Amino acid sequence: MSNAGDSQQDPILRVGSNKDLRITLIGTGTIGLSFAAFHLAHLLGPSQLTIYDTRPNVSQYVEENLPKFFAEEPSAAAISNIRIATSLKSAVEDAHIIQESGPENLAFKKELWANVEKHAPEQSLFWSSTSGIPASQQAQDMQDKSRLLVVHPYNPPHIMPLLELVPSPDTSEEVIKRTQEFWTGRGRVPIHIKKETTGFVANRLAFALLREAVHLVNEGVVSVEELDSIVESSMGPRWAVAGPFKSYHAGGGPAGLESFFKNIGGTVQDCWQDSGKPDVGDGWEKKIFKQAHDAYGTVDISERDKLMRRVLEVLKEEKSKGAQTSEE
Amino acid sequence: MSNAGDSQQDPILRVGSNKDLRITLIGTGTIGLSFAAFHLAHLLGPSQLTIYDTRPNVSQYVEENLPKFFAEEPSAAAISNIRIATSLKSAVEDAHIIQESGPENLAFKKELWANVEKHAPEQSLFWSSTSGIPASQQAQDMQDKSRLLVVHPYNPPHIMPLLELVPSPDTSEEVIKRTQEFWTGRGRVPIHIKKETTGFVANRLAFALLREAVHLVNEGVVSVEELDSIVESSMGPRWAVAGPFKSYHAGGGPAGLESFFKNIGGTVQDCWQDSGKPDVGDGWEKKIFKQAHDAYGTVDISERDKLMRRVLEVLKEEKSKGAQTSEE
Numbered sequence: 001m002s003n004a005g006d007s008q009q010d011p012i013l014r015v016g017s018n019k020d021l022r023i024t025l026i027g028t029g030t031i032g033l034s035f036a037a038f039h040l041a042h043l044l045g046p047s048q049l050t051i052y053d054t055r056p057n058v059s060q061y062v063e064e065n066l067p068k069f070f071a072e073e074p075s076a077a078a079i080s081n082i083r084i085a086t087s088l089k090s091a092v093e094d095a096h097i098i099q100e101s102g103p104e105n106l107a108f109k110k111e112l113w114a115n116v117e118k119h120a121p122e123q124s125l126f127w128s129s130t131s132g133i134p135a136s137q138q139a140q141d142m143q144d145k146s147r148l149l150v151v152h153p154y155n156p157p158h159i160m161p162l163l164e165l166v167p168s169p170d171t172s173e174e175v176i177k178r179t180q181e182f183w184t185g186r187g188r189v190p191i192h193i194k195k196e197t198t199g200f201v202a203n204r205l206a207f208a209l210l211r212e213a214v215h216l217v218n219e220g221v222v223s224v225e226e227l228d229s230i231v232e233s234s235m236g237p238r239w240a241v242a243g244p245f246k247s248y249h250a251g252g253g254p255a256g257l258e259s260f261f262k263n264i265g266g267t268v269q270d271c272w273q274d275s276g277k278p279d280v281g282d283g284w285e286k287k288i289f290k291q292a293h294d295a296y297g298t299v300d301i302s303e304r305d306k307l308m309r310r311v312l313e314v315l316k317e318e319k320s321k322g323a324q325t326s327e328e
Numbered sequence: 329m330s331n332a333g334d335s336q337q338d339p340i341l342r343v344g345s346n347k348d349l350r351i352t353l354i355g356t357g358t359i360g361l362s363f364a365a366f367h368l369a370h371l372l373g374p375s376q377l378t379i380y381d382t383r384p385n386v387s388q389y390v391e392e393n394l395p396k397f398f399a400e401e402p403s404a405a406a407i408s409n410i411r412i413a414t415s416l417k418s419a420v421e422d423a424h425i426i427q428e429s430g431p432e433n434l435a436f437k438k439e440l441w442a443n444v445e446k447h448a449p450e451q452s453l454f455w456s457s458t459s460g461i462p463a464s465q466q467a468q469d470m471q472d473k474s475r476l477l478v479v480h481p482y483n484p485p486h487i488m489p490l491l492e493l494v495p496s497p498d499t500s501e502e503v504i505k506r507t508q509e510f511w512t513g514r515g516r517v518p519i520h521i522k523k524e525t526t527g528f529v530a531n532r533l534a535f536a537l538l539r540e541a542v543h544l545v546n547e548g549v550v551s552v553e554e555l556d557s558i559v560e561s562s563m564g565p566r567w568a569v570a571g572p573f574k575s576y577h578a579g580g581g582p583a584g585l586e587s588f589f590k591n592i593g594g595t596v597q598d599c600w601q602d603s604g605k606p607d608v609g610d611g612w613e614k615k616i617f618k619q620a621h622d623a624y625g626t627v628d629i630s631e632r633d634k635l636m637r638r639v640l641e642v643l644k645e646e647k648s649k650g651a652q653t654s655e656e
Contacts (some may be wrong), residue, residue, distance in 0.1 A: 031352055063651045129591070132595050136400050154563075154566075160565075161562075162561040163563035164558070197547075197549050199599035200427075203595070204540055205537050205562050205563065208536050208539065209536050209537040210570050210572050210596070220523065221522055221523045221525050221529060225573075226520070227572075228571025228573070230490060230529055231567050231571040231572060233517040234480075234489075234569065236564065236567030236569070237568040237639050238482075238488070239559070239567070240565040241635045242634050243558070246623075250629055256626070260518075268538070269647040270460075270526050270527065271532045272535060275536055280593045285589065289584065290409075295574075295575055296578075297569070298582050299577060304578060305383065308566065311565050311569060315565065315639065
């Protein structure tokens with residue numbers, strides 16, 4: 001009972017719904033700033049967002065670059081609310097969550113976490129945004145390796161719901177659970193990846209499709225722009241609504257995925273057999289880079305992001321309607 | 329000049345905007361009925377939709393099964409508008425477009441087109457919905473092979489915008505162009521596939537991702553349901569807005585795709601190297617079918633389709649807004 005009481009009083013143990021939470025971001029590249037925009041929009045009550053970066057004039061840099069991550073200009077109060085820390089110690093010594101989006105460099109991350117561990121409160125959570133360096137490697141010089149895990153966003157994290165939570169074999173179950181609660185409490189989709197797989201899951205899936213896309217364009221079957229149109233008008237919207245397994249399971253009727261493979265497993269296998277295996281550096285690059293450049297020039301990301309927000313809003317609206325209906 | 333005059337008067341030459349068009353559908357399986365729903369919703373003026381199928385009681389079957397393809401119940405007038413043909417000759421002899429969604433069986437299709445050709449008007453278009461049998465094979469017994477091409481939908485065609493147009497080497501440019509105009513004129517996305525590739529393009533891309541998905545679930549990295557959540561909250565909505573090349577081109581900043589591969593080509597290659605190559609029948613099936621069944625039971629397709637419509641509406645709305653803004 002005293003444990004339950006403690007956990008209710010100690011904000012650090014209940015990051016999911018906490019109203020008095022101190023989050024520290026280390027690194028202010030694109031991912032760091034995008035997370036800053038997300039956290040600013042989701043801080044409840046008198047919470048504190050702290051930023052630490054060794055770049056010169058961090059305050060000015062953040063003031064200039066953070067606003068473009070908001071759909072509308074953030075209120076001055078919101079940005080002026082950010083505390084800029086001038087040392088790693090002062091950045092982390094009070095923090096409940098320490099989220100790192102620094103350079104993709106193992107030596108940097110190993111040293112960082114060993115230092116963070118010296119100064120951070122005992123129960124604070126350590127998250128790395130890395131897209132490729134496993135927590136087990138980053139934690140090599142830590143005393144207590146149970147607190148660190150990868151929290152890999154899908155770019156840009158202030159818009160996209162997915163977070164891949166990739167613990168090392170040493171990360172504790174409790175740390176994973178508290179991290180899940182934090183993101184679920186903020187309407188996001190944290191998925192626990194059970195093994196430290198190269199590239200995690202989302203990128204591996206996307207790159208598998210990209211490889212076949214490169215092959216088909218390289219063979220002259222369609223152009224870069226036609227391939228994008230195909231995806232945008234078929235599996236893109238389909239998979240926004242129901243992922244590949246669910247879609248093919250639905251396609252199989254009452255007998256589901258089994259029936260799907262019974263009906264068209266032969267075609268699936270023929271496609272797998274015939275699929276290309278281009279490698280990076282194989283010589284397709286020049287042609288495909290040129291086609292992308294000719295078709296798109298420089299993409300207006302703000303337009304894309306606006307549209308992304310709308311699509312995600314609709315999905316959220318309709319899914320919550322669906323949930324209400326099924327609860328009635 | 330008389331040619332231009334003829335083409336303006338002859339509806340068969342301008343199927344894109346035609347108000348007096350006769351379309352004949354052969355086959356009333358799921359795809360055939362879905363196309364029927366689409367055409368009914370897009371027939372302009374005094375056009376005629378004809379259905380031909382050798383199954384018993386076609387009229388009753390269509391009346392019973394077609395309504396479920398509409399978001400709301402179709403008006404009785406719309407369905408009673410359909411002409412049910414009792415012979416192949418009467419089905420095709422007046423048609424501008426003959427669209428086949430019959431069994432996936434080469435012998436059936438070869439014989440069908442040879443017969444259709446005997447009775448159909450000289451300039452009518454021949455479309456096959458096949459997902460796998462190339463037009464060049466289907467046309468083997470035809471006198472004039474230039475009229476036939478594959479028009480492969482993404483299921484369900486009454487909702488999904490994509491049509492893969494896959495001509496044989498004998499299909500004429502004019503037939504391809506008129507087919508494109510028909511679909512573009514009805515707000516759809518017809519893409520000309522330049523080679524008769526196994527599985528065409530959309531399925532090949534989706535199956536490439538599916539293969540990696542099967543591998544990751546089979547390795548215990550994530551579950552079927554988690555994998556679907558990952559796709560639904562990351563690349564699904566992303567690719568609904570901008571296809572893979574455009575997305576990675578945007579991700580590379582001003583230098584585009586080239587810069588993207590410069591930055592993370594190593595990670596891409598590592599993922600490609602490490603990706604699994606499960607085959608159909610390799611033994612992963614039982615576990616994955618069970619997971620899909622346990623997670624989803626029987627999927628409520630009408631809910632999914634409703635959500636799909638909403639997502640596609642939003643994309644259309646926002647894209648047309650974008651187009652207006654850039655024209656201003």
